[in-house]
Amino acid sequence: MAVKTIVAIFIISGFLTGIYLMQSPRNALWGNRLGALSMLVAVIYTLVITGIEPFSTPVIVIAVGTAAGFILGQQVKMIQMPQTVALLNGFGGAASALVAFVALTSLFGGVLFTFTALLALSLGTLTLGGSLVAVIKLHGSALGNFPRGRWLGRLLSTLILLTLFFVVLGSLLPETIFFRLAPMTTALIAGLLMAARIGGADMPITISLLNSFSGIAASLAGIAAGNLLLTGTGALVGVAGLILTRIMCKAMNRGLLAVLAGFTASFSAKDSSGKMGNITQTADTIVKEEQPALETIISNARSVIIIPGYGMAVAQAQAAVADLATALEAMDKTVKFAVHPVAGRMPGHMNVLLAEAGIDYDKLLDLENANQLFKTTDLAIAVGACDVINPAANSVENCPISGMPILEAEKAGHIVIFNLDQEPGYSGVENLLYKKANVTTIWGDASETIPTLTARVDRIE
Amino acid sequence: MTTALVLFFVASALLGYRIITAVPSLLHTPLMSGMNALSGITLIGAIALYATAPPEASLWLIAALLLSTINIAGGFWVTERMLKMFKGNKQENGDKAPWQ
Numbered sequence: 001m002a003v004k005t006i007v008a009i010f011i012i013s014g015f016l017t018g019i020y021l022m023q024s025p026r027n028a029l030w031g032n033r034l035g036a037l038s039m040l041v042a043v044i045y046t047l048v049i050t051g052i053e054p055f056s057t058p059v060i061v062i063a064v065g066t067a068a069g070f071i072l073g074q075q076v077k078m079i080q081m082p083q084t085v086a087l088l089n090g091f092g093g094a095a096s097a098l099v100a101f102v103a104l105t106s107l108f109g110g111v112l113f114t115f116t117a118l119l120a121l122s123l124g125t126l127t128l129g130g131s132l133v134a135v136i137k138l139h140g141s142a143l144g145n146f147p148r149g150r151w152l153g154r155l156l157s158t159l160i161l162l163t164l165f166f167v168v169l170g171s172l173l174p175e176t177i178f179f180r181l182a183p184m185t186t187a188l189i190a191g192l193l194m195a196a197r198i199g200g201a202d203m204p205i206t207i208s209l210l211n212s213f214s215g216i217a218a219s220l221a222g223i224a225a226g227n228l229l230l231t232g233t234g235a236l237v238g239v240a241g242l243i244l245t246r247i248m249c250k251a252m253n254r255g256l257l258a259v260l261a262g263f264t265a266s267f268s269a270k271d272s273s274g275k276m277g278n279i280t281q282t283a284d285t286i287v288k289e290e291q292p293a294l295e296t297i298i299s300n301a302r303s304v305i306i307i308p309g310y311g312m313a314v315a316q317a318q319a320a321v322a323d324l325a326t327a328l329e330a331m332d333k334t335v336k337f338a339v340h341p342v343a344g345r346m347p348g349h350m351n352v353l354l355a356e357a358g359i360d361y362d363k364l365l366d367l368e369n370a371n372q373l374f375k376t377t378d379l380a381i382a383v384g385a386c387d388v389i390n391p392a393a394n395s396v397e398n399c400p401i402s403g404m405p406i407l408e409a410e411k412a413g414h415i416v417i418f419n420l421d422q423e424p425g426y427s428g429v430e431n432l433l434y435k436k437a438n439v440t441t442i443w444g445d446a447s448e449t450i451p452t453l454t455a456r457v458d459r460i461e
Numbered sequence: 462m463t464t465a466l467v468l469f470f471v472a473s474a475l476l477g478y479r480i481i482t483a484v485p486s487l488l489h490t491p492l493m494s495g496m497n498a499l500s501g502i503t504l505i506g507a508i509a510l511y512a513t514a515p516p517e518a519s520l521w522l523i524a525a526l527l528l529s530t531i532n533i534a535g536g537f538w539v540t541e542r543m544l545k546m547f548k549g550n551k552q553e554n555g556d557k558a559p560w561q
Contacts, residue, residue: 005465008469012469012473015499016476016477016480018495019477019480019481019484019492019495019496020480022484022488022491022492022495023480023483023484023485024485025485025487025488025544025547025549026549028488028491028544028547029541029544029545029547031495032491032495032537032540032541032544033541035495035498035499035537036498036537036541039498039499039501039502039533039537042502042505043504043505043508046505046508046509047508050508050509050511050512051512052508052511052512057519057523058508058511058522058523058526061523061526061527061530062504062526062530064527064530065526065527065528065529065530065531065533065534066530066533066534067534068527068530068531068534068535069530069531069532069533069534069535069536069538070534070535070538072531072535073534073535073536073537073538073539073542074538074542076539078543078546081490081494081539081543084494084535084539085490085493085494085497085536085539088494088497088498088501088531088532088535088536089497089500091501091528091529091531091532092497092500092501092503092528092529092532094524094525094528095501095503095504095507095524095525095526095528095529095532096500096503096506098507098521098522098524098525098528099503099506099507099510099522099525101521102507102510102514102518102521102522102525103506103510105514105515105518106510106513106514106515106518107510107513112463207493208493211493211496211497211500214497214500215496215499215500218500218502218503218506219470221503221506222466222502222506223466223470225506225509225510226462226466227505227506227509228465228466228469229502229505230502230503230505230506231466231469231470231473232469232470232472232473233473233499233500233502234500234502234503235469235470235471235473235474235477236473236474236477236496236499237496237497237499237500237502238474239473239474239477239478239481240477240481240492240493240496241493241496243478243481243482244489244492244493247486247489339486339487341486341489344490346489346490346493347486347489347490347492347493348486348487348488348489348490348491348492348493349490351486351487351488351489351490351547352490352491352543352546355543355546355547355548356546358548360548360549360550361487361547361548361549362549362550364487366485366486366487367486
């Protein structure tokens, strides 16, 4: 075995061990550091064997890039993590595309070489296009109302097929520059279109998928350049992205193809809310004023589960929610947090926001653990969460969220819901909880309404 | 060479699958940003090409070098920042390294 192969195995093992350490939150920090160290070793080793001088252009560029990366990484806020990861994905995709492009012009190989290089080039530019749109969408509301007609879906599939066609033709005619530029162009437009069509709450899926693409593009560039380390590491990233994509799709009960085709709009929200009108009207007859005072409910509750949704993050009410939890704990209540996999704009985003607010990770429950606890919980407090606690997902057929796994807050003794207004969530389905007898709803900006409740809790003797 | 490349692709994907599926949803964001940093591995491809590519290609490669290092440094640093915030129960000494 050549030295190169051994080094590649050694470094990939370092990456794998790093990810292995990420299986527990106690060791995860060291896992990340091991990954970074392995990367440093890989870069230094490559610089040394290619014989690049210590003060030459590439080394200076790498130094500048490293500094820029650190500055970017230090500046971003935790709430901005989805667009940061999307932006970095785009950079990774663009770099892979550039490497593939240069490999095509300077290296010479057979049909297989040209084919993989052209694929890497296309997937890299697609990742770049998709990521840039995702960054814009996550950063503001621009492009939020992009049309999602079926003809756009057909255009997207046509563009992808056209890209593949150009790639195949290009690998048969490697000298033709047209077959380098053509798949690049169609892939770029396909990427832009794909991300533009996917709606807000589907963002976790988009980001996971783009993450996977950036890895596969790197891996393909590695195959083209005959680089084992690049191939293996890229495959690792590709798999990670695909795993997260699958988890996100399951958490929303959506097929990946349906998300890509932007099928949210094809469901008529009106139909479903119309049907549900009958269901809610029966519950409506229960008069809400019969409820005991919130103070009584809170002081009688021994166990509390707080359900944070993306609305809490939008209202920047994390700190206020952490204060409420502290106040409840001061009264000897057990307080836990139930985190839905899609509460946020990227996988696991909500856990980061809660960690930032100083909440211990052993208080954070995932979907399954939370749902086992709700029946024995006295009080559930939902903050800015709508679709993920809507029992319509289990009880109403043929609505946009039917079959979506939800946090079964309705099983708790009493439920307090904080939301900005009574409007339905992203899915457009009316929340069946709002009108139930054991539900207290508090409308308004959570960053104001939560502290009010905390003050009321503090006054309880 | 092609056999070795395919073997690396398959082995990494399979091993990665086993290990990554065991990462809890609690850490999915740091997992993703960490994997994102790893996708900057294209950097080593760019370095290797820089040594052999004709001078007219160097501008493209410099762009690749710059973008992939930003990807790597930014990715690892945001992951570091996030993971530092994850604190467990104070009784457990969370700051210790796994081998301690």
